[in-house]
Amino acid sequence: MIRFKNLLEWSCFICAACALIVWPLPHTIALRNIVLGFGALSALIWMFSFWTERSKGNIFSLLIMLAVPLWLLLHYLSFSVNKDLAWYDLSGTWLRVTLSVTMGFGLGLMYKYQPKWPTLLVGITALYPLAVFIEYPFLLSKGIGLLQQYQEYPSQFFKYKSAAAYFLGWSCLIAYAILDFQKTRSGRKLKNIATSVLAVLLAGICFVDFIAFRTLNGIMLAASFGFLLILKILVVNLKMLRSGWIIATLLSFVIALIASIFFYGQYDAGADGKLKNLVKDATISWDIDRSDAWQLTKDPNKLDLIADASGRIVNESTYMRISWFRYGLKLLIQNPLGVGYTHAAFDHYMQQRFPGSRAHKTHSGWLDYALGVGLPGLFFTWIAIFTVIVFSIQNLKYSPAALDYVAVWGLFGIWCLWWVSELSEREFIEHLFFMISFLTSSLCLPNHYASKQPSE
Incomplete structure (x- = not known):
């Protein structure tokens, strides 16, 4: 039985590792179906055979993860506005979400028997930043400079910018979590320094x-x-009067500030002052009755964009995003149950009201998601996310674990990113629910922390 148990655990881990590798890649739905299916099957057999600490609380945690697909099934049966699209979404995206949740939840339960797994998973998250970084020489050979704007993104690893922001965002936030965790470490100084440098x-x-x-x-x-992160480390070192660390932290802050100002200027110069005028343009764009350009029903070369008091035309990208967000909020208030599917829910409403509109998304992940799954689906998702964050913050009062920092930094950072990025798509939802379920069963179930005592 021990060999069978180990076989199931490693089968689930390998499937999860493969899923993490293929999620960012375009055109991998068939491969995701295979690895998620095998991973979920391994997790289910393991849970039925070797999960001896089942309780009502543990089962409730799993049901919270599955609440959104169950709600969408109820929506399909009772409130659907387009049964064909709703079923397509249920049998595709949300079936894979269910498999992701099952695999992630089982993997988290196995974590206490395989404590080195998180380190290996973190290593996998570092693959894509390194791969994209190595890809630069090939981009440069095509005449694409580091700060040069281009219309098509030639990287082979992501299908568009939002995918790069999401998956590389996880890698960046995990790096910050590791740095935050390292300040609590003692002993094996050389290893800690090497980890921090990496x-x-x-x-x-x-x-x-x-x-x-x-x-x-x-x-x-x-x-x-x-x-x-720099501010947090500085405050900790000031409290402990570590003069060397204070100087190093302040130096890091100055370097980061100078680098940010430089790249801010470089980006803004290529974006027609988008950042410099962001607040002013957003305020003007909030009034969607001043122009109907945001409806995108007219010739794209004849858009009637609005101007500020000085006569300057507002940035088109800012205008569109703010106007779509404002109108999306209005639609959500009018349709709190959503359309019942996540792909291009905003497009459904726009085609109803403005036939021929080319506006398919609000460009806010959470708003597009809510227009699809409704306020109940959004509520269940946020409950799942913030349950993990709150439990992880509580765990930091005991013996802090690296995964607790990953949960706080990663989930909260990605929650913020979803507000401003187009992330209400298949692979992003699948990956997010996998991370939530894995962190839930790893960190939030009482059997994992029952023996811990508060640290001094």
Whole structure:
């Protein structure tokens, strides 16, 4: 039985590792079906055979993960506005989400028997930043410079910018989590320093990758959470009066600030002052009655964009995103149950009201997601995310584990990223639910932390 148990555990882990590798790649649905299917089957057999600590609380945690697909099944049976699209989404995306949740939940339960697995999974998350970084010489050979804007993204690893922001965002946030965790470590100083250096390199590579992809959302994610990490480390060192660490942290802050100002200027110069005028343009664009350009029903060369008091035309990207977000909120209030499927839910409403519109998404992941799954689906998803975050913060009062930091930094950072990126698509939802379920069963179930006592 021990051999069978180990076989199931390693089968589940290998499938999870393969899924993490193929999720960012375009055109991998068939491969994801295979690895998620085998991974979920291995996890189910393991849970029925070797999970001896089942309780009502544990089962409830699993049901919270599955609440959204169950809600969408109920929606399909009772409230569906387009049964064909709803069934296509249920039998595709949400079937894979169910498999992802099962595999992730089982993998988290196996974690206490295989404590080195998280280290291996973190190593997998570092593959894509390194792969994209190595890809640069080939891009440069095609005449594509590091800060040069281009219309098509020639990287073979992501199908568009939002995919790069999401998957590289996880890598960057995990690097920050490792650095935050390292400040609690004692002993084996050389190993701790080496780990910190590797984490800094990973975060730096992610930052450069974001710049190369010209993904503003990724740049802002890396910069804002990077400054938050530096500030946190500085406060800790000030409390402990570590003069050397204080100087090093302040130096890191100055370097990061100078680098951010430089790249800010480089990006803004190529984006027609988008960042410089962001707040002003967003305020003007909030009034969607001033122009109907955001409906995208007219000739794209004849858009009637609005201007500010000085006569300057507002940035088109800012105008469209803010207007779509404003109208999307209005639609959500009017349709709180959603359309019952996640792919291009905003497009459904736009075609109803403005036939021929080319506006398919609001460009806010959470708003597009809510328009699809409704407020109940959004509520269940947020409950699952913040349950893990709250439990992980509580766990930090005891013996802090690296996964607790990954849960706090990773899930909260990605939750923020979803507000401003197009992430309500198949692979992003599958990956997010896998991470939530894995971290839930790894960190939140009482049997994992029952023996821990508060640290001094």
